[in-house]
Amino acid sequence: MPRPIEKRPVRVANCSGYHGDPAYEMYRQATLGDVDFITGDYLAEVNLANNAQAWRSGKHPGYEPTAWDGLEQTIDVLAQKGIRVVINGGALDPKALALRVKALVAEKNLRLSVAYLSGDDMYPALGPNMPTTKEELRHLDSGNPSAAPAELTYAFLNNGGKPVPMVSAHAYLGARGIVDGLRRGADIIICGRVADASPVIAAAWFWHDWSEQHYDELAGSLIAGHLIECSTYVTGGNFAGFDKYDLDELVAPGFPIAEIAIDGTCVITKHPGTSGFINTDTVRCQFLYELQGNTYFNSDVSAHIADLRVEDAGKDRVHVFGVRGTPPPSTTKCAVFYQGGYECQLLLNAAGYATSKKWDLFEKQLRHFIPELVMSDLETLEFQRVGVPAQNPSSQLESTTYLRVFITSQKESAVAAAAKAMGNISLKHFSGFHASLDSRSAVPRPFLAYYPALIKQSDIDETINFIEESDKIVSFGTGHPPQYEESGIRDNYDPENPQTYNCNTKEMRLGDIALARSGDKGGNLNVGFFPTNPNHWPWLRAYMTKDRMRQLLGQDWRDSFFIERVEFSHIHAVHFVIYGILGRGVSSSSRLDGFGKELRGLPP
Template sequence: MSTSPSENSRPVRVANCSGYHVLMSKGDPACEMYRQATLGDVDFITGDYLAEVNMANNAQAFQRGEHPGYEQTAWDGIQQTIDVIAEKGIKVVLNGGALNPKGLALKVHELIQQKGFALRVAYLSGDDLYTKFGPNMPQSAEQLQHLDAENNSVKPGPLTYAFTNTTKPVPMVSAHAYLGARGIVDGLRRGADIIICGRVADASPVIAAAWYWHSWSESDYDRLAGSLVAGHLIECSAYVTGGNFAGFDRHPVDTFIEPGFPIAEIDADGSCVVVKHPGTGGMIDVDTVRCQLLYELQGNVYLNSDVSAILDDIIVEEVGKDRICPPPTTKLAVFYPGGFEGQVLLNATGYASTEKWDLIERQLRHFITKESLDQIDTLEFQRIGVPAPNPGSQRQSTTYLRIFIAAVKADAVLAVGRAMKDISLKHFSGFHSSLDMRTAVPRPFLAYYPAVVKQDDLNEKINFIDTPNSITSFPTGHPPVYKALQPRASYNHSLSSEEVALLQSRTQSIRLGDIALARSGDKGSNLNFGIFVPDANHWSWLRSYMSVERMREMLVTDDNWDESFLVERVEFPHIHAVHFVIYGILGRGVSSSSRLDGFGKGFADYVRDKVVEVPVEILN
């Protein structure tokens, strides 16, 4: 049962019930909110329903009145759980309001009135900046600064500023700034029981819960940074309890069939313990926590609108010790119509597969007209798989070619399909295709542009619903002080004489994943990858071996590799981890990436599958 902040000396228990919702999928089921509320006592329930592209996918339909604007799963969860929320006094903070937090808040208010509960509902506003920056994309890059523009080492990809290369204005679909926790805290202090947000940073609801519970000030940066790490650990659904866990194969497979959702117990000093309700599936140990900690970082500084956490000295048992005040800017996610994209999947079996793919690529480039080629932005021939030697079945012998096409005009995408008809029966021996041949039909896609906006320019408000026709609003202000962003750290480990000798000693060939676990993901066009060794005896070798040069060496054979990509590297020695950011390798990122693994989720296991030379003495 919740109590008022002045009575609280114990840690606050914050239970997360959702980590995503993507197009064509409902994401985490609504019943997880009910489970978090009923399987044990918690003080707060938070939910993250917004991936980068969620809001943009529904923006035009919402503007036409064809979509409610909020996430249906969030509404379903509240409907299922409202009785328990009222009975136990659980406070709820969700970003499921998406494009229309007011609309969802009104529905929740109506439900509460029907039930006769004495609960107050509020919603956060100020993230939607479409009217400020739209309705069209700017005609110059200077008008809307790119997120990585101040990093002089990062070279923008050829399509980063595609919207500036047209004679006609490109319409903007959506523009939403990432808000922090301060507005949520203001609402909680004014008596809100349920707060509906639109675009807030993933960890912000968790930060707000701890900030409010422990009555922190807005300059308690050390404590706020601890809650930022706690929010990062639990906001991704079951990722910290066994989902997406690189070490799953080292445990009974039944452990991971239905992982329970996480709870962060955040103490007054900002440190936290991650738990889950007894009897639920999955597992929480130092390795699942380390995997999630390394997920979607951008180096050693974790940025948030309220605070930045410096992670260099972080350990799993407690949060990091060095933290700083917030940056003066926050992220602005902008989407605009990128044109049309399509793909063709072709199969080849066994013998001479490399030559077969050489032939089909040469044929298609020959038969696609020059006029169409000039209009195509992206045309990639991605070879997927390697035929098994001496195969035991045709499936083991089969690989496929993924032809990815993107262009402003649909007809340019269709040109690839027309060229396939021209090839007709001129193809290589054994040519065949799967049902996915039909996806050569162009489909529109949204292009992603990550920008920055000054926090002082935001007009954030917390809005209380008194009646459906009466709303009381309060400006939530801005952080009192900022610290300007600094260039990101990047360095190799300085080898000692003992480590040099270790690298030169007798080695054994093993797969990297035999001794290391990892997690990878995306931040726009950038791929982030963290790798660590569970055995401390392997740490000296890992930090010495996994240099910037080694990572580039591992990637030079990648079809997407370009020498202009910047690789940054930092270390987290107390958790025996090395972390990399590879700038630009995901193209425009999110909905705009041509990469087969467009969100970089599988990259970690790709690297773990590489054969490396490890000193025999540390293996023994």
């Protein structure tokens, strides 16, 4: 018998990495070349929570406006070229966006089927208040006995027995519901909180007609989705090696495309003629972004990525392969936000001589004038010194650093009283004291606290819903994975048999010989490093131990933190997860860099 013709790779173009990416990028991805699918990720973890209260009170549409704008601009091209779209821009109310898109399709008399995915909103099941014990809603890291959650992780239990209102709770869905919708004929599928890579997995799963148990293939497509989900992060954006390239190329980089083959391997590329660039360095950087060790979990598959490989495959083309898959865990992540209390920050400047002593004096003064009863009500009072004055400044700005005073409490009155204590210092301040304007001023404002939870996949009622004529809704339950495989404790090791060096050395900055990428996962932060010269790999893996990471963190290190370390030997990368360094994480982190983007800016 003749061998069946193997279906070509599916071309999946990303048009959004968050809700602020321009809507016209969907149109550009559809018109600058041939693609089969357009996917878009519009949701950072806090997006949903920020709008949830307004949406429930009828003051917000529930979906992301840029998602609608992109579809409105592109709908004619989608119909003409037969491009399918899967996006999570439905956010809180994917049905509302789907209805609006269906109305646009009808107005233009286009033959496009519109569906939306539901089941991610767990607020009706878990709300309206936060649990009263830790056991009622397990923390994401509860299975790791070495990683104790940050001190304020369970702050909602310390409210004097009063209920703490939950604001939102959204489970991270996989790709199976989207695939079911595509198989039933959907051209446009609007999702809420699916995992960032799930639309890409679904596109490849549907295109190649994989089964639920093609785990290696699903795992490969998961990593393809991970690489393109953050829009230009793989085409030159957020790239540690940017300074070696023409800056004009990085002003407006083009958005990426993943060409996913039937075996799950992929080529990461972009439309010809667009700015930016794709090479093994940009791909390695994006691969290391927001990982947690050498297994990447999705609701449909666990991707084992220790043997991942990348190879140049031509101009702006990188081949990615070596991923292995196994069944998914029985649980998935659920992002929960609740009313955390009130916060404010003070930003104060100092210039010139003896800056450190100036901040010492100010901290003593503020602590002195905050009443003891107020101090006992504060959850956070941090004095963060930002910057170091130049040794021989050529302007006042080069001589200026600032102090960030960050204050939180469950009581608005306590935050207001702590900030008001500034007035008692009045003209007692240090020499040259001055302040600057800032959006988070000394006025207390409510903030949302984040709690990443684990929920059972079997507790999720995932449904694909088609909008028929006269807005009739026809729904289909999409079930659950056929089998699960629990993950166990993550790998964590220092280098085996590291190479030793007994030669003359010289001091240099780590960034001169290595590139890095860091990001956040709730209260945890990840960072990966790889050398620009492969000959430096034996040295880097020997040098970058867990103890070395503690040393490099310097004064940022706390003994309550926990470090995991793994290696990706084929791409010459060392990867760390630092548990607890971002506190509660996201909107409730007290760090200046609450999303962990600049940990790669470590000391030399």
